Amino acid sequence: MNLKGKAWKFGNDIDTDVIIPARYLNTSDPAELAKHCMEDIDANFSRKVEKGDLIIAGDNFGCGSSREHAPISIKAAGVSCIIAKSFARIFFRNAINIGLPILICPEAAEKIAEGDQVEVDLAAGSIKNLTKNEVYQAQPFPPFMQEIISAGGLIPYVDQKRREKS
């Protein structure tokens, strides 16, 4: 899977309350959630972001609540991948489980500037900065998660597991 688009940069400790404020959590409709994605940090984000674009962030991205609405709103807004120095634990799991690609790569998070064109090869974990003509290497996923991803997300993976059990 190749992902390509413009970079949107965010800082450290981007919490789930700014990704999708709780006042919008009386729905779980992805399209509705997408409209308010990142609203409390950049009111126009959902209008500016284009399909394929990437979010580049610092440490502890997605900290705070366990709301899966956070990665859902980012995915539905059209973001193809998040690259960060590190992710909050629950956000990390949620992103994998709903099929939102994420990569941990401090180097890319440092060097990619807002607006840079970026292309990601998920399987190889390589990140190409087309604007600066640089390549960064991300940590690959542990085998456990690769299994979930290759099953097509957690739910199909569970179905598969339950079939094996019975």
Added chain:
Amino acid sequence: MGMTITEKILADHAGEKFVEPGQFVNVKLDLVLANDITGPVAIKEFKKLNTPQVFNREKIALVPDHFTPNKDIQSAQQAKELREFAKEQELTNYFEVGEMGIEHALLPEKGLVLPGDLVIGADSHTCTYGALGAFSTGVGSTDLAAGMALGETWLMVPESIKFVFKGKLKPWVSGKDLILYTIGQIGVDGALYKAMEFTGEAIEELSMDGRFTMTNMAIEAGAKNGIIAPDEKTIAYVRERAKRPYKVFSSDPDAKYAQIFEFDASDIEPQVAFPHSPANTKPISEAAGIPIDQAVIGSCTNGRIEDLRITAQILKGKKVSPYTRLIIIPGTQEIYRQAVKEGLVEIFLDAGAVVSTPTCGPCLGGHMGILAEGEKCIATTNRNFRGRMGHVTSEIYLASPAVAAASAVKGRIAAPEEVR
């Protein structure tokens, strides 16, 4: 080689003799929890399975606590989805409005979580149950759906950080102050992916309520879980509640820790976390004087009976400052009832506070106390993120019930001694 209490619980549930940090384990679940926000998403995912049947109808707890009693039509719809699912799957642990409480205050009270248990919940503050000597952690809705179906989940064994609190607490210093102080020291990602283990004389002195407050906020330092080994107080707490056997674990003397912090609890003043981070803490002496518009006492962090008793102690015979709102929310129906019995509610009403039925309400900016543009609130909750309680320019200061109550009386952030 020795293991920590966290490692022992994970090993026990993975069917292994020994586990070590970094290892992935598949663990059996004793309880799976969801609420009215995360539940509907989990149910939607769950229904995509071929044979949607829960693994054990007694091991799933659904608590509609966030936007309930329903704040609008959409949230009513979400609560309805939860209720319908509970009926359809014949779940024994569904708690309707009138029986419910804030999930993390409710489940221990009902004896649904016990020492040595392994619990996942689609709520980040699921880590609260660590105060019972259980391993509990927050997950998302899809993880929860899988947990409801399989009765197991995968986890990475976390490294542990040990926090030793020596010495005795100063007057008015509580579990809330210890945890705010700790987060202030290590930062909001200071324990990312790790287990926070709390020990020492000051922890032993804390009541169960104070311990729940501490493990509740482990997530605010990015931790996977917070944990306190059971002692006589823990056992006394669970003895009258447990309806099944449980196991008591503790860390081996030669267990390995990623880090060990030693704090002198007798040096710690009441703490206030300034906007917009729980790690932005200052001692009360540097916070007093900031004017406030609202004070909130409640939430899964500080809505327990001890919190209400302390609040009453401060408020007795006093009045809330003019143009200041004080909102008090007991964590569960049981706590509410106890507060009525002990005459606490009367003290609150006399002081000019409002008392609400149990709900998360203002804690997440849901309802029952939303902040307007530029307003300042002191709250006993756990998060002061930008916009969390209302308008994006509003500000939240986190503190203990004693500090929040004193501040409500003064109309500005105040130390408990200024009132008592």
